[in-house]
Amino acid sequence: MAFARADARRRRSVVKAARPTPRPKTPRRNSRGRSALAGPRSTESTPQARNGRVAASRAVHERIGQQLREARAGTDALFALVGDDWLYERPIPERHRLVFYLGHLEAFDWNLLCRDGLGLKPFDPELDRLFAFGIDPSEGAGPKDSAADWPALAIVRRYGERARAALDDALARGAFSGRLSEPAPDDAGAVDLAIEHRLMHAETLAYLLHQLPGHAKAPGPLPAPPPPAPPRRSVEVAAGRARLGRERSDDSFAWDNEYAAHDVHVPAFAIDSRNVTNGEYLRFVEAGGYADSSLWSPEAWRSRQVAATVHPWYWVKRDGGWRYKAMFGEVPLGDSWPVYVSHAEAKAYARWRGLALPTEAQYHRAAFGAPGAPRSYPWGEATPTSRHGVFGFSGFDPEAVGSHPEGDTPEGVSDLVGNGWEWTASPFEPFPGFTPLAAYPGYSADFFDGAHFVLKGGSPRTAIRLLRRSFRNWFQPLYPYTYATFRCVEARG
Numbered sequence: 001m002a003f004a005r006a007d008a009r010r011r012r013s014v015v016k017a018a019r020p021t022p023r024p025k026t027p028r029r030n031s032r033g034r035s036a037l038a039g040p041r042s043t044e045s046t047p048q049a050r051n052g053r054v055a056a057s058r059a060v061h062e063r064i065g066q067q068l069r070e071a072r073a074g075t076d077a078l079f080a081l082v083g084d085d086w087l088y089e090r091p092i093p094e095r096h097r098l099v100f101y102l103g104h105l106e107a108f109d110w111n112l113l114c115r116d117g118l119g120l121k122p123f124d125p126e127l128d129r130l131f132a133f134g135i136d137p138s139e140g141a142g143p144k145d146s147a148a149d150w151p152a153l154a155i156v157r158r159y160g161e162r163a164r165a166a167l168d169d170a171l172a173r174g175a176f177s178g179r180l181s182e183p184a185p186d187d188a189g190a191v192d193l194a195i196e197h198r199l200m201h202a203e204t205l206a207y208l209l210h211q212l213p214g215h216a217k218a219p220g221p222l223p224a225p226p227p228p229a230p231p232r233r234s235v236e237v238a239a240g241r242a243r244l245g246r247e248r249s250d251d252s253f254a255w256d257n258e259y260a261a262h263d264v265h266v267p268a269f270a271i272d273s274r275n276v277t278n279g280e281y282l283r284f285v286e287a288g289g290y291a292d293s294s295l296w297s298p299e300a301w302r303s304r305q306v307a308a309t310v311h312p313w314y315w316v317k318r319d320g321g322w323r324y325k326a327m328f329g330e331v332p333l334g335d336s337w338p339v340y341v342s343h344a345e346a347k348a349y350a351r352w353r354g355l356a357l358p359t360e361a362q363y364h365r366a367a368f369g370a371p372g373a374p375r376s377y378p379w380g381e382a383t384p385t386s387r388h389g390v391f392g393f394s395g396f397d398p399e400a401v402g403s404h405p406e407g408d409t410p411e412g413v414s415d416l417v418g419n420g421w422e423w424t425a426s427p428f429e430p431f432p433g434f435t436p437l438a439a440y441p442g443y444s445a446d447f448f449d450g451a452h453f454v455l456k457g458g459s460p461r462t463a464i465r466l467l468r469r470s471f472r473n474w475f476q477p478l479y480p481y482t483y484a485t486f487r488c489v490e491a492r493g
Contacts (some may be wrong), residue, residue, distance in 0.1 A: 004488075027163040031453065035298065046082060055478040064189075068171075068194070068195055068198075078202060078347075080208060081425065086216045087102060091288055092302055092481055095142070096143065097150060098208065099153065100150070101205060106131070106160035107428070108194065108198075109194045109197075110163035111128055112193070114167055117176075123125040127156075132321075168445040193253065196253070196466065197299070199465070199466060203483075206396060206461040206483075210325070220332050222326055224326075226400035227400050229400055229401050232274055233412070235411050235412060236268070236270050236492070238298060239265075240365065241265055242263065243374050244373065254468070254471075256437045257472050259434065259435065260433040264361045267491065267493065268492035269362055271362065272411075272488050273402075274487065275415055275422075275487050277335060277338060278312075278322075280339070281349060290309065290350075299477075300344035303344070312340060316330065334398075337398045337399070338398050338401050338420045339485055340445055341480065343453050343475070343476075346485075349488075358425065358488075358489045359424055360424045361427075363456045366411075366416065375469075379408065384464050390403070390418045392462070393460070396461065399419060403419075404418070412439055420459050420461065421459050421485070423484055424454045425453070427450050427454070452476055452477075454474055455475065
């Protein structure tokens, strides 16, 4: 997800390359000279008011602490799937070795919350820097380090233990009083930021581990043959307005690129009632779609030729038949599973059908309705559960499209949240009124480059709290590894 690339342009290699500029040892300051993580000054001074604030702060610390422990348990379970030797492998050429992520999750929390947020003295500044930043190089321009360049696992794990202990102690002491519930994007809830960072990496780690051979991982379930897909329909969406973004008055955490809420006019269009399946995409492959340059952008066509790509990344052909690379082994290709492809592959298929990928605004109009009474989720206001879709770490592999009709929109459009991120035609750009996070200014702004595209919805490995309407994911168009699918639209009139 987004954090597979976070702070990428501040760090292009590791260990033997130039180190990134260290972040300040004190918290960033806002225009009033206060810490970017500091809460508002209170003018209340009565004993009753103070007691109320103490009780409220304790409750917030306990809630946030529990959420952090749950997020840690999820990433710990992923690392436990592989043996120690495999942690020094690089499953994806454009990404770090797995050992980096083992250190990065703890370094991020420590650097943001303890070192920069509370001004605590670093106990290992070199590892603070080494594990600080991820990378997002272009295709074929990955890092060149060797496994021997990285610290021993015992050192990495000891660093993580100390970082966790410091943060846990700070939470137990209530050290973040006044800092955990600030919703504004310039001084957002710092621990909420760290939790969502870890949850995003829980998804990133899943598709990294997915690339390892089956024998490198502990045994796990294989997906069963899916039932047939429901018929694909074209659902008409009338012209009207769509609400994008998030209100600044909303009192829960959000990233800077989610602000600010604004309405846009969307002309009438028709949208596929479900995602494109493996079976449908196979017809494109067999029809010579990967050999027709007219369907691809010049950059995508060059990349396809260099890599000799002739089918989606998660497919493999053996003994004359197609198989799917599931997390824990190969299985026969499920025709009714959503196809996971890059943006370039999705766009080529859409062109082949004479259609297009939906814009971000079209997605919002189809998924959430009109601005006057927008739905929180495609199905309405009910809290997301397994009845509504495939998300929330429910598994490692997709299910048949349309398997959760309770998650459909009132118009019958399925899986707009879950079972695979939805590629859009929209470049990742700031919304009107964008203001970078003071504590993390490069999170979004570094990627407003026209070279990344917005994804919406979520995958089987997406945390439920990231299913909110305003959340935006983004990736480069040639990246084939993420759990991303698509559907097509057609303009009307």
